[in-house]
Amino acid sequence: MDWTALRVSLWLGAGTIAILLPFGIWFGRLLAVHQFRGKVLIEALVTVPLVLPPTVLGFYLLVMFGARSPLGQAFQSLVGQTLPFSFEGLLLASAIANIPFVVQPIQRGFEAIPSDVRDAAACCGLTPWQRFARIEVPLAWPGILTAAILTFAHTLGEFGVVLMVGGNLPGETRTLSVAIYDRMQAFDDRSAGVMAATLLAIAVVTLMLTTTLSRRVGLRRG
């Protein structure tokens, strides 16, 4: 069992949620509430990472992060190391790859709020920010929760993008799913089996948690 890889995986999952959730709430709500030109194109772009082969996504991210790109150069001059093959680079790649998993459930969550309810909140004297915090977020909560759990589960299982952008550096970019592949290559079936079972257990527990939480939300709402 590669505990370091497990730690990298868990940090990557938590970090991706921390980066992506605020963005997802802002952007998902924007798509749910506002009608604007080019919305269909933006919705398609948001979904692209979902259907793209991970190697293709990884390739473009590598190009974007490379020493010749403005982003790669900026990161190198600020932090003093390259973006690819670092945990930071992996985190950024993971955040981009997970955009559809965050934006779509949150968008559906906000779309499910009747416009009359939103209007009633305004007529109750709530400012736009109060309406968001006291009415909209509590009502879109199941969508937000689904987004967080999907992102976490998907990050833990991601393989192609991790290998392309992060490589296989122990303690830095070697996640549990990469470690499984690594052990299999070395004919260490036992270690691979333990780690695969760990990932399976985490997946089952996560899904059980989702079901329980969403049922509780359902109860609370009558």
Add this chain to the structure above:
Amino acid sequence: MADRRLSVSLRQQAPIPLDLDFTCDPGDVLAIFGPSGSGKSTILRSIAGLYRPEHATIRANGETWSDTASKAFAPPHRRAVGMVFQEYALFPHLTALGNVMTALGHRPSGERRPRAEELLRLVHLSDHQDRRPQQLSGGERQRVALARALAREPAVLLLDEPFAAVDRTVRRRLQDEINELRRTLDIPLVLVTHDFDDVVRLATRLLILERGKAIASGALTDLTSRPDLPWLREAVGLGSVFDARVVRRHSQRGLLELTFDGGALFAADRALDAGATVRVRIAARDVILATSEPPGLSLHNALAATVSAVAEADGDRVVVQLVVGSLLLLAEVTRDAIARLGITVGARVYALIKSVSIEL
């Protein structure tokens, strides 16, 4: 008085055509009546600031809420407006009490809970204050919505089809409660409805809306006693609406004695106290005309009247307007009857009305 008046002027071509001006004084209930799609809800949403028509001037509470000419616009949360939405739009994640407290943000935090409880008591919902909207019946939800609208201490109260989702008996009770509240509120109240029963029961003024235009507007009693409103005749049938006072009940005879400016009426008995004011509607189709007081009829009401106007309706129908004391009544009769009885303006006739056809 004048500065607490609601005055509204709306104009736009599309997407929903609007072209009307109206005012509503404190204590008045203005009913905007018209078919679905005539722009009724849009008018209320414009007053609340939820919709911005191309040209709008809206003044209330001594403030300018909208004025497109000077680009003035107060967002909905800065307008002291109470709105009851058609489907109530309660917050599903909050209890009845929580819903009402949400609209009490203008009060110090310590006062909000007692005030919300007081408002729920006012709408007879004290027992249900910890229930969520899903656990309440349609009528109860409507009451929560009303309490929430009042919580804001509104300068204008707006009701959008408030009884569309409740059954007949609950509707009657809610109408009575709103009527009672209205007397204590003293603010302009605008009611939008496609059900004329709401108009008869609640309104003091009426505006008939068709495709965003006011085709008639005025005091309810004046408008409902006009013989020349074919639109109203087709939609709901003509009939005068006025207020009368209960004199006494004749329970054994199954009658209720009423008095109005210039006469007495007998209606079918109902549990009402002497001295109470009741809204009465007499449908034009239920009024029979006679040139002399006929003997030997089962009727209780034979009112001496003078013909004040005769208007042709479609086909063979004629609408006759009658003066009874200070009241105007309408009678819808055939062209043949007019000719046979020789009815012209100034003729003296009797209006015969069955007690059971007087709508209270």
